[in-house]
Amino acid sequence: MKKPTIKIALDGPSGSGKSTMAKLLAKEMGFVYIDTGSLYRTIGLYVERKGLDSDDITGIVSLLPEINITMQLVDGGGVVFLNGEKIGDEIRTPKISKYASDVSKVPEVRSFLLELQRNIAENNNVIMDGRDIGTVILPDAQVKIFMDANAETRARRRFDELRAKGQDVKYEDVLSDIIWRDKNDSERALAPAVPAEDAIMHDNSGLNIQENLEALKKIIKEKIGNAL
Ligand code: DC
Numbered sequence: 001m002k003k004p005t006i007k008i009a010l011d012g013p014s015g016s017g018k019s020t021m022a023k024l025l026a027k028e029m030g031f032v033y034i035d036t037g038s039l040y041r042t043i044g045l046y047v048e049r050k051g052l053d054s055d056d057i058t059g060i061v062s063l064l065p066e067i068n069i070t071m072q073l074v075d076g077g078g079v080v081f082l083n084g085e086k087i088g089d090e091i092r093t094p095k096i097s098k099y100a101s102d103v104s105k106v107p108e109v110r111s112f113l114l115e116l117q118r119n120i121a122e123n124n125n126v127i128m129d130g131r132d133i134g135t136v137i138l139p140d141a142q143v144k145i146f147m148d149a150n151a152e153t154r155a156r157r158r159f160d161e162l163r164a165k166g167q168d169v170k171y172e173d174v175l176s177d178i179i180w181r182d183k184n185d186s187e188r189a190l191a192p193a194v195p196a197e198d199a200i201m202h203d204n205s206g207l208n209i210q211e212n213l214e215a216l217k218k219i220i221k222e223k224i225g226n227a228l
Contacts (some may be wrong), residue, residue, distance in 0.1 A: 005222060006031070006125040007140070009133035012147035013182050014097075015154025017204055018129040021087060021147070024213055025220070026076055027129045034071070034078045034120055036130035036137070037100065037115045041091035042069055042082050044099030052100035059196065061108045069113070071120060078120070089165065094177055101181050104131075105188040117175060131185055134196035143223045146195035150207040154178055 008031070010018050019035055044054070046067055052059040071078040080087040081134075088097070091183040103109050110132075117137045120126060126157035130137065134144035155175035162169045195201060200219050204212045 002179050004059050005121060005123065006142055007121050007138045008127045008143040008145070008220065008222070009100050009138050009141040009193065009196070009199075010127060010129045010145050010147060011131055011135075012145075013131075013154065013178075013191065014183065015149040015178055016149050017154075017157065017160040018147050020209065020217055021212060022127045022129040022211075023077070025216060028217075029220075030076075030125070031125075032073055032076055032120070032124040032126045034079070034126055035115075035118070036117055036128055037132065038078070038087070038091060039069060039071075039116070040104040040109070041096055041111055042080050042087050042101040043067065043103045043113075043128065044096050044101075045087070046082060047092050047169045048096060048099050054099040057106055060103055060106050064108060064112055067112075069116065071116065074121075076208055092162075092165065094162075094169065094173070097177065097181065098131035101184045104185070105190070106179070107190050110136075121174055132191035133198050135194070136191045139196070144196050144199040144215050145202050145219060146199040147204060149203060150176065151178055151182065153205045173203075 006088050013019050015184065022033050040062055043082050047054065047063060050063060069082045070084050072081065121138055123130060128138065134146070152175065155171065155178045158178065159169060159171045159174040162174065172216065202215065202219065207215065
């Protein structure tokens with residue numbers, strides 16, 4: 001019988017540092033890193049390209065049959081393909097963030113992406129970052145961590161990240177975008193961004209990258225030390 005894979009669910013709101021941490025942890029542990037937000041962003045991109053409003057639920061659902069999303073594992077990370085087109089930083093703009101948050105509320109979109117995420121975790125040791133990994137996608141994950149930080153810390157991180165990519169954004173706009181997305185993502189009816197009952201809460205507001213990484217490694221070791 002196939003040996004079960006190790007699954008680590010890293011959930012939390014935008015800017016909580018999930019992707020930075022998940023990438024570093026995956027590299028150290030030799031796990032595959034999956035950024036599930038990139039999947040919702042890719043659907044958001046497709047919907048935006050088709051000229052639909054982000055809240056046009058009927059329109060979004062009608063587009064799904066023409067969307068084929070796949071992920072290729074390259075250097076321990078998942079590269080997303082949309083109908084064969086490699087997707088990069090075009091999904092990382094404030095506009096597509098809003099589209100992603102809105103399309104992620106649509107039940108058909110969530111079920112459309114479910115199998116893809118589960119398949120990857122069935123075949124690889126993974127660290128998956130998202131909102132509902134511990135609650136819906138991988139309820140049997142051996143480690144579930146819910147990361148959080150206050151809105152200002154998260155906005156500052158996202159602002160620095162976007163500026164470093166050359167995007168001309170204002171801190172105030174990034175902060176209000178984060179506050180809007182927190183509300184939109186956590187108050188939706190289906191798979192809201194809330195911690196699983198058995199998740200370990202990890203607030204990293206005052207921590208730098210190294211401290212954050214050490215704290216997460218400690219949590220993981222306590223949970224699956226022997227399995228590594
Ligand atoms: O992690 P991110 O900011 O790139 O995610 C973009 C949007 O996708 C976010 O606003 C909520 C949604 N999302 C989700 O609903 N479930 C996930 N597992 C990951 C992201």
